[in-house]
Amino acid sequence: MTPLTHPLTHLVDVNNPLNFKGYCQQKGYAAAKKVLFEYTPAEALDTVKSSGLKGRGGAGFPTGMKWSFLPEFEEDDPRAKEPKYLICNADEMEPGTFKDRLLLEGVPHQLIESMIIAGYIIGATRAYIFLRGEYHLAAKRIQQAIDEAYQASWLGNDIQQSGYSLELHLHTSAGRYICGEETALINALEGKRATPRAKPPFPQVAGLFGKPTIVNNVETLSNLPHIFAHGVEWFQQHAPESDAGTKIYGACGRIKIPGLWELPMGVSIGRLLNDHAGGMCEGLALKGLLPGGASTDFLLPEHLDVAMDYDSIAKAGSRLGTGGLIVLDDKNCPVAMVKNIMQFFAQESCGWCTPCRDGTPWALEILTRIEQGKGTLTDIDELYRLCDFMWIGKTHCALAPGAVEPLRSALNYFTDDFIQHIEEHCCPYQQRGHHG
Amino acid sequence: MTIDLNSNLLTLDYLTEQEKIAIDHELQIMETREACSIEALKIVQLQRGWISDDSLHAIAAYLRIPSADLEGVATFYNLIYRQPVGKYVIHICNSISCHLCGYDAVVSAIKNYLAIEYGQTTSDGMFTLLSNACLGACDQAPVMMIDNQLYQSLTPQNVVDILQTLQAADNKGVGR
Numbered sequence: 006m007t008p009l010t011h012p013l014t015h016l017v018d019v020n021n022p023l024n025f026k027g028y029c030q031q032k033g034y035a036a037a038k039k040v041l042f043e044y045t046p047a048e049a050l051d052t053v054k055s056s057g058l059k060g061r062g063g064a065g066f067p068t069g070m071k072w073s074f075l076p077e078f079e080e081d082d083p084r085a086k087e088p089k090y091l092i093c094n095a096d097e098m099e100p101g102t103f104k105d106r107l108l109l110e111g112v113p114h115q116l117i118e119s120m121i122i123a124g125y126i127i128g129a130t131r132a133y134i135f136l137r138g139e140y141h142l143a144a145k146r147i148q149q150a151i152d153e154a155y156q157a158s159w160l161g162n163d164i165q166q167s168g169y170s171l172e173l174h175l176h177t178s179a180g181r182y183i184c185g186e187e188t189a190l191i192n193a194l195e196g197k198r199a200t201p202r203a204k205p206p207f208p209q210v211a212g213l214f215g216k217p218t219i220v221n222n223v224e225t226l227s228n229l230p231h232i233f234a235h236g237v238e239w240f241q242q243h244a245p246e247s248d249a250g251t252k253i254y255g256a257c258g259r260i261k262i263p264g265l266w267e268l269p270m271g272v273s274i275g276r277l278l279n280d281h282a283g284g285m286c287e288g289l290a291l292k293g294l295l296p297g298g299a300s301t302d303f304l305l306p307e308h309l310d311v312a313m314d315y316d317s318i319a320k321a322g323s324r325l326g327t328g329g330l331i332v333l334d335d336k337n338c339p340v341a342m343v344k345n346i347m348q349f350f351a352q353e354s355c356g357w358c359t360p361c362r363d364g365t366p367w368a369l370e371i372l373t374r375i376e377q378g379k380g381t382l383t384d385i386d387e388l389y390r391l392c393d394f395m396w397i398g399k400t401h402c403a404l405a406p407g408a409v410e411p412l413r414s415a416l417n418y419f420t421d422d423f424i425q426h427i428e429e430h431c432c433p434y435q436q437r438g439h440h441g
Numbered sequence: 442m443t444i445d446l447n448s449n450l451l452t453l454d455y456l457t458e459q460e461k462i463a464i465d466h467e468l469q470i471m472e473t474r475e476a477c478s479i480e481a482l483k484i485v486q487l488q489r490g491w492i493s494d495d496s497l498h499a500i501a502a503y504l505r506i507p508s509a510d511l512e513g514v515a516t517f518y519n520l521i522y523r524q525p526v527g528k529y530v531i532h533i534c535n536s537i538s539c540h541l542c543g544y545d546a547v548v549s550a551i552k553n554y555l556a557i558e559y560g561q562t563t564s565d566g567m568f569t570l571l572s573n574a575c576l577g578a579c580d581q582a583p584v585m586m587i588d589n590q591l592y593q594s595l596t597p598q599n600v601v602d603i604l605q606t607l608q609a610a611d612n613k614g615v616g617r
């Protein structure tokens with residue numbers, strides 16, 4: 006592992022993360038220094054744009070482009086003096102996703118350095134890290150790192166006498182998946198009930214307290230020091246043309262070595278599953294997998310050659326999402342798996358839009374019925390209909406479409422399993438004593 | 442007409458000095474009083490175990506926001522308890538990786554051993570059982586969290602051992 010091959014994780018130590026001094030000895034904060042003293046914000050923004058960095062929070066939106074949507078005001082415009090906000094989305098709660106925790110617990114100063122760079126580029130005066138409530142160890146370590154950074158004048162007024170000032174605060178949430186959606190997150194930070202906001206206006210224009218706001222994922226931000234330390238060309242050489250950088254991939258399920266690996270963007274699913282995760286556990290075969298968390302479409306064993314980059318996975322009919330494989334083996338029931346996922350979405354729906362608030366529990370009810378062997382063939386049509394009701398454009402946020410993706414793809418790919426449940430009036434997997 | 446929400450009698454001596462100091466600290470950090478809602482709820486819950494109606498009204502008055510708004514926030518979050526809970530709250534992950542890796546058997550073992558269902562507290566007030574969405578340790582599934590501590594790679598056997606250890610530590614504490 007070197008900074009050049011594993012930029013995001015080469016300094017990760019989950020048992021004993023580097024403190025401020027240790028991080029500096031490893032060239033920590035050197036990139037932030039370079040940006041603050043050698044770049045204008047506009048020059049640095051160009052670098053981020055040309056790097057091709059895309060958001061790692063699930064949607065894969067180009068980071069530089071997102072930042073360039075911030076409104077620009079003439080200097081004598083009073084709005085030019087209004088605060089801008091930078092928010093790090095560390096609400097990681099997508100089932101099957103555990104990559105941000107590694108960075109938060111393992112190398113907290115890297116995130117702070119990243120936020121200084123991002124804050125400087127977008128002109129933020131205040132920044133927040135929005136951390137999920139269950140990540141207690143991460144909270145402790147991040148707070149410690151923030152305190153150290155303040156002491157060393159890497160946060161606060163006139164950072165390192167560069168003329169740039171940034172206040173950075175940690176906010177810990179209290180457990181609700183929807184807070185990860187960026188406009189819900191903003192409501193949560195304001196102390197309101199965390200339902201998403203109707204867009205437009207987008208947060209870049211009217212976000213936290215109505216002010217221009219940028220929300221980025223932990224892993225997205227963590228790329229910044231390395232882009233400035235090693236250059237845009239280096240960053241791009243890790244990935245196929247349409248992408249750039251490395252990615253922290255994960256894998257879980259009944260596989261030999263579940264875990265996380267930082268790899269060049271675009272490794273194939275098969276290499277990830279077989280070379281890194283060691284393949285399936287003894288006696289099990291691969292039945293299918295979700296490539297990027299619970300809200301992505303199933304892929305099949307025939308997709309093992311597909312590259313794990315945004316475009317390739319999309320072409321195969323799914324999404325890279327958070328890059329964490331959830332692997333379904335041949336002795337776990339696919340209907341039960343989809344039911345478990347639907348239960349999550351039904352529970353976490355914020356209740357604002359009818360298709361989502363009513364559709365997710367309705368789908369759950371039908372799936373429960375089918376799993377118990379009490380379903381009928383019309384239930385399958387009903388599930389497809391619900392998928393249409395909850396699809397993109399019919400709800401305020403992407404939670405409902407995210408619930409549809411595993412369901413609809415399972416109905417398409419595992420049709421026989423659904424029908425077998427219905428015709429045999431029981432779960433064939435339980436019948437064979439294999440379930441769970 | 443202006444209503445002074447702060448005149449609510451409850452708030453004057455309901456919150457302890459310690460709680461007020463902690464909330465005041467948050468008030469300094471956040472830009473509006475309302476923005477401290479979650480932190481304030483967590484601060485009081487840490488002291489009292491859960492958020493009663495009285496606590497809710499007192500916090501709302503202290504933050505000068507309507508109780509109904511704070512109630513909307515409090516009930517939104519899984520980690521804010523609006524009912525009394527046991528000394529240890531078991532948050533067991535019931536999301537997909539844990540489901541695939543043996544969650545069913547583990548949760549059955551807990552329910553059997555403690556003779557409680559989800560949402561219930563043991564009669565001695567020691568344990569409350571709650572489900573939790575993905576705890577972010579999917580590579581060590583199945584997992585649970587008790588008192589900020591993560592327990593990984595659970596089996597029906599070792600989960601009972603963990604509960605017994607907590608019980609034993611507690612009994613010793615009482616005996617001393």
Ligand SMILES: Cc1cc2nc3c(=O)[nH]c(=O)nc-3n(C[C@H](O)[C@H](O)[C@H](O)COP(=O)(O)O)c2cc1C
Pocket residue numbers: 059060061062063064065066068094095096097098099182183184185186187188220221222223225226402403404
């Ligand atoms: C229901 C829902 C939950 C989300 N949860 C998270 C999350 O936990 N972490 C995250 O970074 N992004 C999450 N997102 C995506 C964010 O809305 C947003 O796109 C992201 O934080 C942007 O950062 P990026 O551009 O760096 O990826 C979620 C989106 C939805 C619809």
Ligand code: SF4
Pocket residue numbers: 183200201353354355356357358359361362400401402403404405
């Ligand atoms: S889609 Fe669901 S979670 Fe998203 S805003 Fe609508 S009801 Fe809330």
Ligand code: FES
Pocket residue numbers: 100101102534535536537538539540574575576577578579582583584
């Ligand atoms: S699914 Fe249980 S920890 Fe992620």
